[in-house]
Amino acid sequence: MFARAMWLILRKDLTVEVRSGEVAYTTLFFAVSCVLIFAFALVRDGRAPEDGAAGLLWIAIAFAGTLALGRTFERERQSETLRALLMAPTARPAVYLGKLLGIVALLAGVEVILVPLVALLFNANALLEHPAWLAAILIAGTVGFAAVGTLFAAMLIRARSRDVLLPVLLYPVIVPVMIAAVRGTAVLLQPEVDTQVAWFWLALLATFDVVFVTLALWTFEPVMTD
């Protein structure tokens, strides 16, 4: 029942996305524009700052992710469907998890395009040399970001000035995710990848994911009740 509700919400979000492409296209275009702006700002004479690619990749993910979070829930608000979702005779945490997976899937799609672009513009071909490590760090980091982001975006749906408030609340809380994700990615840029350090950051990200998803599952219920 729980898994089914979760799956239905995820499928619904993906179907809407596949048909309209609204959030996917805007988010992707925004992320690409972000990377370009940073490339203009930081790359001089074809030389990118050291570890710049790692930081930039995650800045773009965080910015684009904020946009995506805001838009997905704005859609639910405009058509009053979030109320319907919450009124459905299903466990609230299932709604949260379905939404979370939708955001993660969307951001994963954006990352697939973002990573080669960053590697190209910031001379960071090393980024593509360890696909398994990179994928693990990307997924762990994205889940951590989206776990907090989904809860906050859902909470803010009824608040005034929610567009401004989302990044204001979200960014301070995801500082550890950003540090771990950026440092973990930077490890992969080194000529000799220090797997021990990479493991440390990956483990930190995974712990963060577990703690914050659990906490969000618990908080979602009282916070979404009027």
Added chain:
Amino acid sequence: MPKWFQPAAIVCALMFAATPIVIANAPFESTMGLVFKIFFYHMPSAWMFLLGGILCGIASLRYLINGAARHDRTAFAAAELTVLFGLLTLVTGPLWARKAWGTWWVWDVRVTASLVSWMIAVAYLILRRYGGPGSEKLAAGLALFGMANVPFIYVSVNYWRTIHPATSVVPTLPVSMGGPLWFCVASFLMLFILLFTMRVRLEEQRARLDAVYLSLDE
């Protein structure tokens, strides 16, 4: 206001008036010199900052569990004091660091963790101020996440080597230094309690006034 409030406020004012004298008479720290005196304000405000954060987190958790408005008022008052004492900590810290470490700002564990926690407290107040009706619950959720976040901030920032003096420095200080320090801690704690009482009471009065308006409308 409770009966003890006025006398306590007078005592607190007198204590704060006396702190400059007490600090001036504290022994001179030879390695850091005069700048060490900032420590007498820096550490107590950092402790009150921490106390405010813990109070806010616990009250928010209780508010989320049983929804009693009393806990929400406590959390709000504590969050405001967290921002206030956090600001004092973050201003006095760099003043000291400039002299002691030769730089205004270092990305050391405790400095960074304090800054991020302070930002979460500020975000809490922003949400309360601009979130509109219903933002109490959201703010409580934010406080809970902020509290759970602290260990992660610590571990992640710890990657950069720390140069902040360890906590163990305090008990090892000579008694002549510890006396004035504890005096300052007591003064700050008293100020914290007074402001906290005042703030909670203000929120209670507000809630009462709202209830009166509501009953008039009916």
